Amino acid sequence: MTVRVWDLAHGRSGDKGDICNIGLIARSDEAYERLCRQVTSQRLRDHFGALIKGDVDRYELPNIKALNFVCKGALDGGGTLSLRSDHLGKVMYTWLLRMELDDE
Amino acid sequence: MKSVKLGTGLAFWGDSLRPAIDMVERADIQYLCCDHLAELTMSILSKQKSRKPDLGYTTDIIPFLRGVLPKCHERGIKIISNAGGSNPEACAEKVIELCRELGLHGMKVATVTGDDIMDRVDGLLADGIEFANTDTGQQLADIRDKVTQANVYTGCDGIVEALEQGADIVICGRVTDAALYLGPMRHELGWAADDWQSLGAGTGVAHCIECGGQASGGLYSGGWQDMNNLSSLGYPVTEVFENGEATLSKTPQTGGSVxxxxxxxxxxxxxxxxxxYLTADVVSDVSQIKLDQVGPDQVHIHNVKGKPAPATLKVNMGYRAGFVGETQFTYTWPDAIKKAKAGLQFLNERLEQVNFKSSATRVxxxxxxxxxxxxxxxPPEDPDIEEIVVRFAARCPTKEEAQKVFTESVPLYNNGPAGASGIGTRPPIKELYGIWPCLIPRELITIKTTVTRVTP
Structure with a gap:
């Protein structure tokens, strides 16, 4: 059975200039550990393809079972310049929720 | 233990006024803290001020205060706001006029300024402040002639000063969102300006509540179906304790959930x-934060740390970056996608015929x-799809170029592939502003606080 990030976590995303940050909050301790193992910066970068032009850094907030991804060059120049309908990156997290995880 | 009760009134310019009205009527709060400013807002406000010297603040502050002020006055609730934007003095004048109109004499209205460095930029450049872009490393010279506004994200010192002078309403310019909350915390809880642990903890709490309904069930992706009555969402009501811990709840008998x-x-x-988490007042460390459900709609926030404030303050400059031209059109079954692609080709060819210039386009x-x-x-080549809407947008160097986008799409109605609709009426052309984030040594910024008593 295909497991997506959405099965293990919920999230939120927003903007700071041309940076989009995507927060994931795991639904359980086991889910958090699995996300930590599988949702690496590189994996996320590959999943988003050309939507993210720069580097991705990952940060951990273990006590609330959250991961925070800071994605540079992710908003077509930033909220004030972007031609995208989602110029503030409000739904960027949903693209991550769709990502399929590997079997474990 | 000493504590202070803070209410979140507004989270952005244009936010709903009702949560604050519900809050001042029903919740137990001492302060109503209101953020009106986003990154783009300062550019919009500075443009308004350049056209009319008594504008440049977020005008929603007036209907907002009209709604909450009588109750705040009656209950002794103080209001902290950054509605001043590019023009805190003009904003304060309007607020004082409103107090008079409502018969609220004796109220003290403070302005906090010092964040606007537009007039000092060239002098500071000459003194060796580089204002290099912290995202890209570019030098300011690349865009200096296009800069329309330069504001420093300032801390809560001016707010604390205003409260110490007895202010009832504090109108600030570009203070940080967190400062709107940290100011009353410092004033009420007696935290020193270098009590990094307390300030760091308070800033973490402020971050949790500064976006209003986003903490109390709005946008909640973990279970939006379970959020009741979102159209009457309650905004955060937060008790912050002397030790930097806090309990976040919301206005009683409102929608949403904490x-x-x-x-x-x-x-x-x-x-x-x-x-x-860098702010003007402190570096907050929320990486080890703990959140505990301590009751219905009550979350306790603790284990947030603080570190000394950075030596530099963040400056956001706004600069003119061209115009955006936009259009959209719809095709229906049969062959909606094929027709949409043909319509798009029609538009591109017509734009070429009028020598259209743009730096980026998007479909x-x-x-x-x-x-x-x-x-x-x-889009899939699905011949059975009911309908498809095409949106075309372009960044253009001038307003004239941007206008071509809509102009050249209108003939789709009569001359293009069969059955175009939904082109609509000519949209206003939007000017684009880029944001230039950079730094300034903090000792170069002096905050000024002025308190005025409302007299008949």
């Missing part, structure tokens, strides 16, 4: 490195990939 989940989602919103198929665009997927 849970570890809803607060967690807000905590990760617009945060970079959670161990180094989105609404209902298919409007959020992701061509980077992710092309």
């Amino acid at each position: 849970t570890v989940g809803t607060v967690s989602e807000q905590l990760v919103y617009e945060v970079l490195d959670p161990a180094n 989105e198929y609404v209902g298919h990939n409007s959020m992701w665009g061509p980077e992710v997927s092309d």
Whole structure:
């Protein structure tokens, strides 16, 4: 059975200039550990393809079972310049929720 | 233990006024804290001020205060706001006029200024402040002639000073969102300006509540179906204790919900490195934050740390960056996608015929990939699809170029592939502003606080 990030976590995303940050909050301790193992910066970068032009850094907030991804060059120049309908990156997290995880 | 009760009134310019009205009537709060400013807002406000010297503040502050002020006055609730934007003095004048009109004599209205460095930019450049772009490393010289506004994200010192002078309403310019909350915390809880642990903890709490309904069930992706009565969402009501811990709840008898989940989602919103959440007042470390459900709609926030404030303050400059031209059109069954692509080709050819100039264009198929665009997927060649909407947008050097986008799409109605609709009426052309983030040594910024008593 295909497991997506959405099965293990919920999230939120927003903007700071041309940076989009995507927060994931795991639904359980086991889910958090699995996300930590599988949702690496590189994996996320590959999943988003050309939507993210720069580097991705990952940060951990273990006590609330959250991961925070800071994605540079992710908003077509930033909220004030972007031609995208989602110029503030409000739904960027949903693209991550769709990502399929590997079997474990 | 000493504590202070803070209410979140507004989270952005244009936010709903009702949560604050519900709050001052029903919730137990001492302060109503209101954020009106986003990154783009300062550019818009400075443009308004350049056209009319008594504008340049977020005008929603007046209807907002008209709604809450009588109750705040009666209950002794103080209001902290950054509605001053580019023109805190003009904003304060309007607020004082409103107090007079409402017969609220004796109220003290403060302005906090010193964040606007537009007039000093060239002098500071000559003194060796580089204002290099912190995202790209570019030098300011690249865009200096296009800069329209330069504001420093300032801390809570001016707010604390105003409260010490007995202010009832504090109108600030570009203070940080967190400062709107940290000011009353410092004033009420007696935290020193270098009590990094307390200030760091308070800033973490402020971050949880500064976006209003986003902490109390709004946008909650972990279970939006379970959020009741979102159209009457209650905004955060937060008791902050002397030790920097806090309990977040919301206005009684309102919609939404306060849970570890809803607060967690807000905590990760617009945060970079959670161990180094930089503000003008302190570096807050929320990486080890703990959230506990301590009752219905009550979350306790603790284990947030603080580190000394950075030596530099963040400056956001706004600069003119051209115009955006936009249009959209719809095709229906049969062959909606094929027709949409032909319509798009028609538009591109016509733009070429009028020597259209743009630095970037974008095509989105609404209902298919409007959020992701061509980077992710092309629309399927499904001959049975009911309808498809094409959105075309372009960044252009001038207003005239931007206008061509709509002008050249209008003939789709009569001359293009069969059955175009939904082109609509000519949209206003939007001017674009780029944001130039940079730094300034903090000792170069002096905050000024002025308190005025409302007299008949």
